[in-house]
Amino acid sequence: MTSLDGTARLFGRVARGIGLAGRTVLPVDTNPVPADWTHVTKVDPEEAKKLPLLYPLYLRHTSAVSVGGSADVTAENTEETFDLLAPASVPVFHEPSGPRHVTPRTRAEADLLAIPEVLNGDSESLVGQLGAGTEYIRDELVPDLLADELPWLPGRVADALADFATSWLLSEAVFEAYIIQNPDSAAAREANVDESDLLSPREAKQRAMAAERHLESELVYLEYSGTYGGDEATDTLAAIADSLSWSRLWYGGGIDSRERAEDILDAGADAIVVGDAFHRVADEEADLCERAADxxxxxxxxxxxxxSAVREWVRDEISVADSNAVAYLATIPAVSNPVLLAEAYLTATVRTWLLLHARSADDADLRLGREAGEDLRTALGSDLLASVDEDDLALIRRSLRAVLGDGATVSTGASSSGLATTHFALSLSSR
Known part of the structure; x- marks a missing residue:
C-alpha cells in the first residue's frame, strides 16, 4: 500500500467519523431535510389528480411540496408539474417512483431529490430499484449532461467524470425509508407489500433504526397511502420516534382534519404528508365554478x-365549513382559521372563473394578453392580493394565461405560455 493510499484511507475514516459525530453527539443538525417542515403537500403528476385554479394560494401555507406518485406517472407529466410549481414561494422537491422520472429539467427545478427505499417490500423494491436508478444515472443521465455541457472532453476523462458525478448526485440525494402499512394501495402494489409484510410497532422501530444507522436514510416515512392509520399508526410512530436521533419521521395517509393532523404530530411525527385532501379541493371547485358559469x-x-355578492353566492351553494378546501387547510398547523381562509379562497376562485369565462368570449388575441393579470387583481381584492407573495402571484398569472389560451391550442396539449393545461380541473375549452 502506497503512502498516498494510506493517506486517502485516513481522510476517509476521519470524514466518516465527523459525519457520524454530526448525526449523534455534536449539537448540530446535519440532516438536509429542514426540521421546521411540519406539513408537506404531495402533488401527484397523474392526470386524474388535478390542481385547483388558484393552487398557489393553498400551497403557500404548507412547509414544502413533494412531486411524485405511484400510478400513471411519466417523465413528461412530472416535468409539466414542476413547470406549474416554479417558481413557488415554498420549497418543491422530487420524490420519483421510477428512475426515468428524473430528468435534467426536474433536477434543475427540484430543491431536493428524495429517493424512496421500501423497508418492508421485496428485495426488488429496495435493492433492485436503487440499482436500476444508479444504472440510469451512470449510463444515461450523466453522460447526456456531460455531452451537452462539455462535448470536447476526451472519452476517458468523460468516463471518469461520469463515475464521480453519479456518486456525487447520489450523495446529494435524500433517501426516504418507507414502511408501507396499507396493502391495498398503489404504493404497496409497486413494492409487492401484502398483508404478511405489515409490521408491528416494534418491528417498524427496528427497521427504522437500521434505516438511520446503516442505510443513513434522512427520512423514515410511515405510509398508509390514502387510509388513516388511527391508533395503530400513532402507536407505531411513538415507537419509531423514540428510536431515531437524526432521521426525520414523516407520516402519510388519510389526513383530512385538524384533529388527525394533531394526533399524528403528537404521536411523534416530525411532519405530515397530505395529498388526496389537496387534490379534492380541485374537484370541489370545478363543480362550484361550473355552477357559477351557469x-x-x-x-x-x-x-x-x-x-360580497360572490361570497354570499358561495355560502348559498356549499357549506364552507364542510368543504374540501377546509379539510385541506385544517391539516396545516399554521392556519389558525381554515373556514375563514377557505371562504376567501373559494370566493376568489369563483370570481376569477367568472372573469375568465367572460373573457373567453373575446377575440383570441386578447385572451393571451395582460387581461389575465387584471382579472387576478380584480378577483383577489386588495386585502388578499397584498398578502400573497410576488412569486405566487406571478405563478397564478402565468397559469391563468395558460387556461385562457388552452382553447386556442388544445390540439398541442399546451397553452401559448408553455404550461400544460390538462393538470387543471377547470377548462374553458369544455364550456
Whole structure:
C-alpha cells in the first residue's frame, strides 16, 4: 500500500467519523431535510389528480411540496408539474417512483431529490430499484449532461467524470425509508407489500433504526397511502420516534382534519404528508365554478360581481365549513382559521372563473394578453392580493394565461405560455 493510499484511507475514516459525530453527539443538525417542515403537500403528476385554479394560494401555507406518485406517472407529466410549481414561494422537491422520472429539467427545478427505499417490500423494491436508478444515472443521465455541457472532453476523462458525478448526485440525494402499512394501495402494489409484510410497532422501530444507522436514510416515512392509520399508526410512530436521533419521521395517509393532523404530530411525527385532501379541493371547485358559469349565463351572477355578492353566492351553494378546501387547510398547523381562509379562497376562485369565462368570449388575441393579470387583481381584492407573495402571484398569472389560451391550442396539449393545461380541473375549452 502506497503512502498516498494510506493517506486517502485516513481522510476517509476521519470524514466518516465527523459525519457520524454530526448525526449523534455534536449539537448540530446535519440532516438536509429542514426540521421546521411540519406539513408537506404531495402533488401527484397523474392526470386524474388535478390542481385547483388558484393552487398557489393553498400551497403557500404548507412547509414544502413533494412531486411524485405511484400510478400513471411519466417523465413528461412530472416535468409539466414542476413547470406549474416554479417558481413557488415554498420549497418543491422530487420524490420519483421510477428512475426515468428524473430528468435534467426536474433536477434543475427540484430543491431536493428524495429517493424512496421500501423497508418492508421485496428485495426488488429496495435493492433492485436503487440499482436500476444508479444504472440510469451512470449510463444515461450523466453522460447526456456531460455531452451537452462539455462535448470536447476526451472519452476517458468523460468516463471518469461520469463515475464521480453519479456518486456525487447520489450523495446529494435524500433517501426516504418507507414502511408501507396499507396493502391495498398503489404504493404497496409497486413494492409487492401484502398483508404478511405489515409490521408491528416494534418491528417498524427496528427497521427504522437500521434505516438511520446503516442505510443513513434522512427520512423514515410511515405510509398508509390514502387510509388513516388511527391508533395503530400513532402507536407505531411513538415507537419509531423514540428510536431515531437524526432521521426525520414523516407520516402519510388519510389526513383530512385538524384533529388527525394533531394526533399524528403528537404521536411523534416530525411532519405530515397530505395529498388526496389537496387534490379534492380541485374537484370541489370545478363543480362550484361550473355552477357559477351557469349562473353567469342565466344572469344570476355578473362577471364583475363584487366580493360580497360572490361570497354570499358561495355560502348559498356549499357549506364552507364542510368543504374540501377546509379539510385541506385544517391539516396545516399554521392556519389558525381554515373556514375563514377557505371562504376567501373559494370566493376568489369563483370570481376569477367568472372573469375568465367572460373573457373567453373575446377575440383570441386578447385572451393571451395582460387581461389575465387584471382579472387576478380584480378577483383577489386588495386585502388578499397584498398578502400573497410576488412569486405566487406571478405563478397564478402565468397559469391563468395558460387556461385562457388552452382553447386556442388544445390540439398541442399546451397553452401559448408553455404550461400544460390538462393538470387543471377547470377548462374553458369544455364550456
Amino acid at each position: 349562473a353567469l349565463d342565466a344572469g344570476v351572477l355578473d362577471s364583475t360581481a363584487d366580493e
